[in-house]
């Protein structure tokens with residue numbers, strides 16, 4: 001299922017911001033090339049194809065899914081459509097890389113996984129962080145005991161976007177909310193380092209129209225009582241760090257979603273700084289992982305397996321279900 005040059009033939013669904021970033025990344029790797037793009041509009045598909053030198057543009061997603069010159073589809077639509085678009089491609093026999101979060105809830109993720117399993121196809125949530133050199137170094141250092149036994153972890157991702165009810169981040173119909181869009185990164189870091197998490201509590205602040213969360217903080221407990229404090233925000237800039245604390249020191253990553261630097265502070269020693277920039281805009285690493293896995297006949301990436309996407313989706317379902325922790329206005333509290 002590769003072209004004559006040994007590379008994967010990619011198709012892209014959606015022509016928005018992240019689709020352009022991913023195309024820039026694909027350009028920087030010899031492991032794949034884009035053969036077709038699909039948009040809801042023929043004109044937008046054509047414009048995108050012209051921008052990136054793609055031979056075929058489809059004015060419809062179903063046409064892209066059926067395109068015989070496509071091996072793997074990158075689903076880059078807003079989260080409420082990840083489920084239906086990924087299923088459409090899997091049912092057409094295509095491998096799928098789907099943007100994060102994998103879907104709106106765990107049930108949808110389970111259905112996507114079932115479709116990939118029954119079709120013997122590759123499916124992966126685009127959790128690109130896991131393939132970045134600095135992140136991988138941090139994982140190795142912790143596994144090698146550099147900071148001793150892990151005791152606690154904190155991570156956050158917050159950006160300050162002006163409130164606009166039509167913006168994807170704030171519009172519930174477009175899958176809005178800080179948790180699904182941004183919180184997925186600190187949560188993914190926590191599940192990667194700690195495994196299964198128990199949600200101890202969560203606080204959420206809502207948008208002015210009270211439709212989606214703008215700030216969410218989760219307190220969770222990993223195996224052995226390791227604590228995780230995880231925050232995200234769409235209306236505040238946060239430092240964006242991840243800090244892992246062990247019995248013999250602590251390790252810090254500069255940006256939880258795309259780290260380039262790891263600093264290890266070991267008790268009684270000078271801090272050690274490791275610079276590990278990613279290539280290009282960073283998405284090239286996940287694109288290469290997809291190519292590697294498909295070439296090896298794998299259905300899942302060992303670093304972002306289906307069980308991880310299911311675990312993340314379940315956790316985010318739980319956080320949103322912890323209704324008693326949602327901010328209440330003074331009237332309802334008093335009443």
Ligand SMILES: NC(=O)c1ccc[n+]([C@@H]2O[C@H](COP(=O)([O-])OP(=O)(O)OC[C@H]3O[C@@H](n4cnc5c(N)ncnc54)[C@H](OP(=O)(O)O)[C@@H]3O)[C@@H](O)[C@H]2O)c1
Pocket residue numbers: 013014015016017018019038039040041044045076077078079081099100101126128168174181
């Ligand atoms: N990995 C990352 O770093 C990263 C960064 C940003 C976003 N993302 C993820 O990527 C996904 C898309 O985000 P984005 O920022 O690229 O969004 P965006 O700029 O709004 O683009 C989304 C695209 O999806 C298509 N689409 C299909 N149905 C749509 C609908 N009902 N409303 C709006 N657009 C629709 C549109 O393409 P056509 O009109 O051409 O069909 C649109 O251009 C999200 O799930 C987000 O979480 C990931």
